[in-house]
Amino acid sequence: MARVLVLGGGAAGLVAAWRAASLGYRVVLVEGNTRLGLKLRISGGGKCNLTHEGSPVELLSAFAKVQARFLRPAVHAFPPEAVRAFFRDRGVETYVRENGRVFPLDRPESAAEVLRALERAVREVGVEIRVGVRAEGLVSEGQGLSALRMEDGRRLEAEAFILATGGASYPQTGTRGEVLDWLKGLGLPVHPWVPALAPIPLVRPRPAWEGVALRGGTLVLRAGAGGRHLDARPGDLLFTRTGLSGPAALALSQLVERSRREGPAWLAYQPAGTDPETLDAALVELAHREPRLGVRTWLHRFLPERLCEALIREQGLASDQRVQGLERAQRRALAALAAALPLGEPGPVDLAKGEVAAGGLALGAVDPRTLQVRGWTNLRVCGELLDVDGPVGGYNLQAAFSTGFLAGSISPGSS
Ligand SMILES: Cc1cc2nc3c(=O)[nH]c(=O)nc-3n(C[C@H](O)[C@H](O)[C@H](O)COP(=O)(O)OP(=O)(O)OC[C@H]3O[C@@H](n4cnc5c(N)ncnc54)[C@H](O)[C@@H]3O)c2cc1C
Structure with a gap:
């Protein structure tokens, strides 16, 4: 034949x-x-x-x-x-x-x-x-x-x-x-x-967080910082030297690259599945109910230890800061972080990878x-x-x- x-x-x-x-x-x-x-x-x-x-x-x-x-x-x-x-x-x-x-x-x-x-x-x-x-x-x-x-x-x-x-x-x-x-x-x-199904590089990666995994949350893609919600994928996320990997990053990578080519793109990870207002209200209540509760212990309910330390420093807080002594703006900033950890602008996703x-x-x-x-x-x-x-x-x-x-x-x- x-x-x-x-x-x-x-x-x-x-x-x-x-x-x-x-x-x-x-x-x-x-x-x-x-x-x-x-x-x-x-x-x-x-x-x-x-x-x-x-x-x-x-x-x-x-x-x-x-x-x-x-x-x-x-x-x-x-x-x-x-x-x-x-x-x-x-x-x-x-x-x-x-x-x-x-x-x-x-x-x-x-x-x-x-x-x-x-x-x-x-x-x-x-x-x-x-x-x-x-x-x-x-x-x-x-x-x-x-x-x-x-x-x-x-x-x-x-x-x-x-x-x-x-x-x-x-x-x-x-x-x-x-x-x-x-x-x-x-x-x-x-x-x-x-x-x-590729890793996502970040314009400003966090090499100090290499190897840290965020579990059980959702990776969210926005049209720029504070921009409208474009898409999201649930799953674990892993910090690499140059950006992000893990199931959620791989699953979202194609959409990230397509959006990036169209205009500004921005990533955040929602570990808690709750909005900042709810977390802020919870912090107010905790300040009364558990006056000795440290900010670090609270943040660790949502994020890995290694990140909490760095994030608290970046907020200008002492590592032994208690929830009770927080000013309103500080409390809100922490609630926003725990609700959606900003990861920043994605770089070009590599076709080869x-x-x-x-x-x-x-x-x-x-x-x-x-x-x-x-x-x-x-x-x-x-x-x-x-x-x-x-x-x-x-x-x-x-x-x-x-x-x-x-x-x-x-x-x-x-x-
Ligand atoms: C690291 C990695 C892990 C993966 N793991 C999985 C997994 O576990 N499960 C899953 O479902 N998918 C997985 N995939 C995806 C999967 O391997 C591919 O989707 C699948 O192999 C595609 O099959 P294909 O035959 O179309 O292409 P390929 O398997 O890529 O075969 C194409 C072939 O064509 C040849 N070729 C191309 N151009 C020419 C040319 N001009 N002349 C002669 N030859 C040419 C190439 O040399 C190649 O051998 C993975 C992919 C990668 C990169």
Whole structure:
């Protein structure tokens, strides 16, 4: 049968190649690195959170509505249960953590086991693997592709093409994002890459607070200091030398970068889940009820010890200041701090440091039932190259596996 060329040997490309070859197509898988699946190998801190437990509907509810609608046929074709069965059949047992995240059974290097299972799968069905040469461009003929232009000057021809070149983060894993420009060159609508699931740098970081974690609160994004509320994400936050990391920062990073590009942006963390007025009233009452209560002890109810010390100093208060002796303005300032700790202006979020890159080929340009690019008879796209990005938790690999599966499901007569 026809020759199918899959470009990109990551999660989506490996599954697409396996699926197309299983259906009887002659498949060539081309990967620019000398090894397959470099990003997969480092996923989940080397443990690989390969999917998220749940029905297709539950899984899709974690994505933005437009993306969920687009992904529906792919996720139904290759749902989380099928992904787990695929790996189980190849010797990789998985388990579900309390938070629904699915991992291979705990062993060092379990991400490498996931990759090895995929490599075995493509070899078993006879996929021809070519590594170590990057593609440099697409050669089109009318409304179809005829070849890939390779960096060594050769052209690789095929009857059908599946592009699975990933996003643009972690370029050291081979994802440089240039294929999006090629698609734009074909006249297709693309959305530029935007960092997502990335740490957030601060214009004025707090290196002295490096390693301090704020737990159980909400990270809030505002349009400038004192500006209107733009968005928020619940979760823990971690101070780094240059800014913020941890689940809340990763989850909000894409919105932070998009807002930053539009105008002023400002971050605060709400540890208490209460407004300053309520906290101020509580302080007034405490001053009577617990006259010996120290400001530091009170603030420590909301914030870690290391921060309290510094914040009290910054307020010009003595470290043994009691709640009872506070002036009104001092009391209000403390209540405001405990209600929403100001973190300041975010700096540019680094695309390279995101777990994924948002943006990609606009979903309207692709038929969600086949992943064929509309108007391009022999071109399919899958994985992170599509404008799809999910939260942390196994959603992005599941999206890559599902779209890879659907892109490789070429029915005879179509391409
Ligand atoms: C540090 C880190 C941890 C992560 N952990 C998780 C996790 O635990 N769970 C989860 O769900 N998601 C995780 N992700 C996200 C997930 O890894 C990606 O969403 C997923 O790998 C995307 O799959 P893909 O096949 O589309 O792209 P990739 O896996 O990135 O594969 C694309 C491949 O295409 C190749 N390529 C690109 N351009 C060319 C070219 N011009 N010529 C030849 N080859 C080319 C690249 O070298 C690469 O190998 C993590 C990401 C990172 C960076």
